[in-house]
Amino acid sequence: MPTSKVGEFELLVLLAILRRRDAPYANRVREEIEEHADRTVTRGALYRTLDRLTEKGFVAWELEPSETPDRGGHPMRRLMVTDRGLEAVRDSRNVLLSLLEGLDPVLDAP
Amino acid sequence: MTPKPPRRAARLLARVLADDPAGPSILGDLHEDFAARARSEGVRRARRWYRREALRLAGNRGLDTLLRTLSGSRSMTDLFRPRGLGHDALAAVRSARRDPGLFALVALVIALGVGATTTVFSVLNPLMIAPLPFDEPEDLVWIANESEGGSLSSVTSRSSNLRDFRARSTSFQGITGYNAFFDQSTYTLSGDGAPEQLLGVGVAHDFLEVLGVRPALGRGFTEDEGLWGGPPAVILTHGFWVRRFAADPGVVGSAVTLNGTARDVVGILPRSFDFSSVFTPGVPVDFLLPFPVSDETNRWGNTMSFIGRLRAGASAGTAQQDLDAVVATLQEEQPDRWGLGARVTPLQAHIAGPYRSALLLLVAAAGGVMLIVCVNVANVLLARSPRRGREVAVRKALGATRGRIVRQFLLESLLLCGAGGVLGIGVAVLATRFVAGAPGLDIPLVDRISVDGWALAFAGLAAVAAGLLAGVVPALQVSEGRESTTLNEATRGASSHRAGRRLRELLVVAELALACVLLVSTGLLLRSFQAVLDVDLGFEPEGAVAWQLNPSPDFGSLDEEAAFYDRVTTSARSVPGVAAAGLIDALPLGKNRTWGFRVVGLPADEDTDVGIFPHMIDAGYLEAMRIPVIEGRGFTPDDTHETTPVILINETAADVIFPDGGALGQRLMTGGGDRGWEIVGVVGDIRHLTPETPAAVQVYFPITQMWDYQTMDLVVRSRLPATTLAPTISAALARIDPVMPTRDYWTLESTLARAHSPRRFTLQILAAFGLIALVLAALGIYGVLSNSVAERTREIGIRMALGASAAGVRRAVVLRSVGLAAAGVALGLVMALAAARMLSSLLYGVPATDPLTMFGMAAVLMTVAGLSGLLPAIRASRADGLRALRSE
Numbered sequence: 001m002p003t004s005k006v007g008e009f010e011l012l013v014l015l016a017i018l019r020r021r022d023a024p025y026a027n028r029v030r031e032e033i034e035e036h037a038d039r040t041v042t043r044g045a046l047y048r049t050l051d052r053l054t055e056k057g058f059v060a061w062e063l064e065p066s067e068t069p070d071r072g073g074h075p076m077r078r079l080m081v082t083d084r085g086l087e088a089v090r091d092s093r094n095v096l097l098s099l100l101e102g103l104d105p106v107l108d109a110p
Numbered sequence: 111m112t113p114k115p116p117r118r119a120a121r122l123l124a125r126v127l128a129d130d131p132a133g134p135s136i137l138g139d140l141h142e143d144f145a146a147r148a149r150s151e152g153v154r155r156a157r158r159w160y161r162r163e164a165l166r167l168a169g170n171r172g173l174d175t176l177l178r179t180l181s182g183s184r185s186m187t188d189l190f191r192p193r194g195l196g197h198d199a200l201a202a203v204r205s206a207r208r209d210p211g212l213f214a215l216v217a218l219v220i221a222l223g224v225g226a227t228t229t230v231f232s233v234l235n236p237l238m239i240a241p242l243p244f245d246e247p248e249d250l251v252w253i254a255n256e257s258e259g260g261s262l263s264s265v266t267s268r269s270s271n272l273r274d275f276r277a278r279s280t281s282f283q284g285i286t287g288y289n290a291f292f293d294q295s296t297y298t299l300s301g302d303g304a305p306e307q308l309l310g311v312g313v314a315h316d317f318l319e320v321l322g323v324r325p326a327l328g329r330g331f332t333e334d335e336g337l338w339g340g341p342p343a344v345i346l347t348h349g350f351w352v353r354r355f356a357a358d359p360g361v362v363g364s365a366v367t368l369n370g371t372a373r374d375v376v377g378i379l380p381r382s383f384d385f386s387s388v389f390t391p392g393v394p395v396d397f398l399l400p401f402p403v404s405d406e407t408n409r410w411g412n413t414m415s416f417i418g419r420l421r422a423g424a425s426a427g428t429a430q431q432d433l434d435a436v437v438a439t440l441q442e443e444q445p446d447r448w449g450l451g452a453r454v455t456p457l458q459a460h461i462a463g464p465y466r467s468a469l470l471l472l473v474a475a476a477g478g479v480m481l482i483v484c485v486n487v488a489n490v491l492l493a494r495s496p497r498r499g500r501e502v503a504v505r506k507a508l509g510a511t512r513g514r515i516v517r518q519f520l521l522e523s524l525l526l527c528g529a530g531g532v533l534g535i536g537v538a539v540l541a542t543r544f545v546a547g548a549p550g551l552d553i554p555l556v557d558r559i560s561v562d563g564w565a566l567a568f569a570g571l572a573a574v575a576a577g578l579l580a581g582v583v584p585a586l587q588v589s590e591g592r593e594s595t596t597l598n599e600a601t602r603g604a605s606s607h608r609a610g611r612r613l614r615e616l617l618v619v620a621e622l623a624l625a626c627v628l629l630v631s632t633g634l635l636l637r638s639f640q641a642v643l644d645v646d647l648g649f650e651p652e653g654a655v656a657w658q659l660n661p662s663p664d665f666g667s668l669d670e671e672a673a674f675y676d677r678v679t680t681s682a683r684s685v686p687g688v689a690a691a692g693l694i695d696a697l698p699l700g701k702n703r704t705w706g707f708r709v710v711g712l713p714a715d716e717d718t719d720v721g722i723f724p725h726m727i728d729a730g731y732l733e734a735m736r737i738p739v740i741e742g743r744g745f746t747p748d749d750t751h752e753t754t755p756v757i758l759i760n761e762t763a764a765d766v767i768f769p770d771g772g773a774l775g776q777r778l779m780t781g782g783g784d785r786g787w788e789i790v791g792v793v794g795d796i797r798h799l800t801p802e803t804p805a806a807v808q809v810y811f812p813i814t815q816m817w818d819y820q821t822m823d824l825v826v827r828s829r830l831p832a833t834t835l836a837p838t839i840s841a842a843l844a845r846i847d848p849v850m851p852t853r854d855y856w857t858l859e860s861t862l863a864r865a866h867s868p869r870r871f872t873l874q875i876l877a878a879f880g881l882i883a884l885v886l887a888a889l890g891i892y893g894v895l896s897n898s899v900a901e902r903t904r905e906i907g908i909r910m911a912l913g914a915s916a917a918g919v920r921r922a923v924v925l926r927s928v929g930l931a932a933a934g935v936a937l938g939l940v941m942a943l944a945a946a947r948m949l950s951s952l953l954y955g956v957p958a959t960d961p962l963t964m965f966g967m968a969a970v971l972m973t974v975a976g977l978s979g980l981l982p983a984i985r986a987s988r989a990d991g992l993r994a995l996r997s998e
Contacts, residue, residue: 074138
């Protein structure tokens with residue numbers, strides 16, 4: 001099963017990176033998840049997940065210099081979802097959709 | 111300018127992330143959120159947030175990296191796999207339940223270690239680790255006049271220096287100061303309720319601003335209020351406000367009457383800033399009032415202590431260079447100017463400085479106790495390992511990896527340490543409460559000593575570290591790949607576990623050595639304390655009770671004042687049971703100041719380079735204190751301001767100033783007056799500063815001739831207990847001056863006890879540690895010997911069957927324990943000699959290498975070791991070889 005490759009939080013992180021293509025940085029990704037999933041994302045969990053996704057080859061990143069004084073001269077990490085990562089997201093979507101099919105009456109019941 | 115995150119936290123995180131390719135960006139992410147938070151919630155809260163977040167992250171990432179490195183080694187991979195963890199944890203709990211007595215004992219031992227270290231951490235934390243209760247405290251520095259040490263006048267500075275440093279230095283956002291001699295005068299609060307004697311400290315108007323302390327209510331002082339003759343204002347400390355005004359916010363804006371002057375209450379200090387707790391531990395402060403930085407106060411000489419706040423980018427080092435340059439320029443411009451100097455030290459280092467060596471000693475001692483605990487626990491676990499060898503062998507034969515087995519052992523010791531840690535926190539809470547409540551313990555920030563979140567985290571860490579440390583040796587030893595031999599041995603009945611026993615004996619020797627170091631240190635401190643108690647103070651504290659007098663009338667003349675004080679002593683002497691009564695401006699073991707002087711008739715350049723300690727006394731003081739007159743006479747009522755100005759000097763002064771003798775009749779120029787003061791008597795030396803400090807050059811002036819004093823202390827000698835004496839003396843004083851507060855009195859013995867208290871405190875804690883170490887070492891010896899006796903029952907039984915006597919067997923076992931002890935003690939004495947250097951600053955009247963202490967403690971340890979070998983020895987001599995053989 002291809003979906004076993006990516007866990008729930010990993011999926012959230014991948015999706016958030018894709019949504020913030022304009023500014024794919026860790027802090028923006030965190031905000032994106034917090035906003036949509038309505039949960040607090042601890043820094044440690046996010047970084048650890050990014051490490052794991054990188055190990056699995058779903059995410060690649062590069063450091064880019066930052067001029068903002070707010071970052072105290074530290075660079076930013078530009079995150080990218082790789083082709084394999086996209087593939088995993090697609091697989092997850094398909095599994096979710098096929099599992100959800102026909103469940104609307106149950107899920108929308110009052 | 112954008113605010114900076116806390117330096118130390120950022121540095122820690124950077125170090126943890128050093129090998130992480132994404133590290134720099136993670137630092138940036140945190141920095142970015144910090145900047146956003148600083149804008150929305152303020153810099154202070156943002157910094158607190160950053161500290162928490164950085165620590166959490168450092169822990170997280172650090173652990174990740176560690177696990178990844180460790181799990182690289184193949185055979186131990188299972189150690190970090192979640193599979194079977196629950197099963198192993200359950201097995202650990204089962205193993206603890208199999209032997210609840212042992213479990214409880216080991217947990218208790220760990221509790222002692224965790225309790226000891228956590229207590230020391232809690233005491234140390236507010237003083238040396240936690241930031242001071244100010245904004246950005248790392249930017250605050252202490253600016254002394256000259257090097258630290260010596261009398262107070264030599265470290266304080268003139269207010270003109272403050273004015274010029276402010277104007278000319280470039281390294282500071284601000285420099286402020288307070289009157290370091292504030293405790294030499296008191297204020298009488300009159301108005302509502304009983305008159306009360308209070309202490310107030312004069313501060314430069316920007317004092318709170320520079321420290322970054324915001325008043326809880328109201329405001330700080332204005333520049334106007336800081337001028338000479340400015341509007342009289344006062345800021346109350348939080349404690350005083352709660353005590354006297356029941357925390358009534360309406361007090362702000364009203365006026366209070368202090369020494370007859372109405373002063374507006376403009377603010378209340380926050381609870382978090384207790385002036386005395388930071389700057390003058392043991393001297394309670396009730397309020398702040400403005401201290402003008404003006405020509406008038408400049409004439410009072412070195413009266414101020416300075417505190418500066420560094421500009422961004424400046425350090426204590428650059429600030430020192432800056433001030434050095436300023437001082438040099440000023441001295442060049444004004445060659446006559448005196449009292450110029452500046453020595454910059456970080457504020458925290460200044461405050462913690464005097465307590466540093468004692469605290470470090472306690473840290474070392476607590477670390478020693480913790481090590482002993484670990485060794486002890488490791489020993490107990492090791493002792494169990496032969497019995498568990500078979501279990502391990504079977505599991506390995508069934509396919510368990512070494513990682514799994516090591517993990518199970520580690521889980522067992524972690525479980526032990528968890529239980530011990532919880533108990534240890536209980537111990538620490540009790541001990542900390544005892545420390546914080548210890549009477550007369552004048553450590554700065556003592557009010558902040560508590561088992562807080564940091565201490566809990568520390569206790570947890572200590573317990574886990576102990577668990578790993580104590581568990582890892584047995585775990586590795588048992589899991590070693592020798593399953594076939596273990597199985598064979600187990601079935602055939604092991605004849606010996608020589609290697610295991612050797613290891614355990616080695617651990618016991620280490621334990622004994624550590625205990626020996628602790629005991630020797632305790633012994634040395636004990637001998638020092640005894641030496642301090644035996645010091646001849648030069649006066650008799652027993653039976654002397656004192657009152658501080660703050661008379662309400664403004665005296666028009668010296669005669670009037672002398673008459674008032676004469677009435678005071680006369681009426682005190684008329685109280686039944688009073689043997690003597692006298693007056694002095696400052697009793698021994700308290701305040702100090704120094705004056706310069708010159709011998710009349712000698713050219714100025716031949717003056718000795720010493721200052722004098724001036725004291726103003728009346729004719730009855732020497733008798734009341736039982737200070738002997740060695741030569742000449744004391745003061746008499748005939749010494750008035752119309753007769754020749756006379757002084758008394760102490761023996762040290764006579765030796766130092768007149769080494770060739772003939773002090774009587776000489777005259778000194780000092781403390782004003784143009785004719786000089788004639789020496790009419792030489793009196794005994796007294797210890798004025800501390801019981802340990804030898805007498806300085808002391809000069810006594812009669813209060814009838816010299817009025818340079820702020821308040822007077824009345825000292826009354828009587829055989830009656832202070833509690834019986836006090837009301838009658840108070841009543842007698844109230845008849846003379848009804849407004850003067852007279853309720854507060856103290857005994858000179860309590861002053862002395864207070865002077866001894868830091869020493870007593872260190873000694874008490876160290877003694878407790880030494881005792882713990884001794885008990886643990888005894889337990890260690892007992893454990894190892896009784897185990898080896900149990901293992902060798904068969905062997906001993908056979909020997910006895912072959913003719914060995916019971917006494918011989920007993921002797922062999924006791925000798926073994928004494929042999930172990932001898933090795934431990936020998937090692938310990940060598941270590942103690944090395945540690946002596948650290949101790950020497952805390953010792954008094956005893957050398958750090960005192961042979962008596964060394965050998966005495968060695969003897970104690972040997973005796974205890976011999977005794978702990980006795981029980982196993984008796985058990986061994988009752989060994990029944992036949993039964994042991996039959997049971998196989």
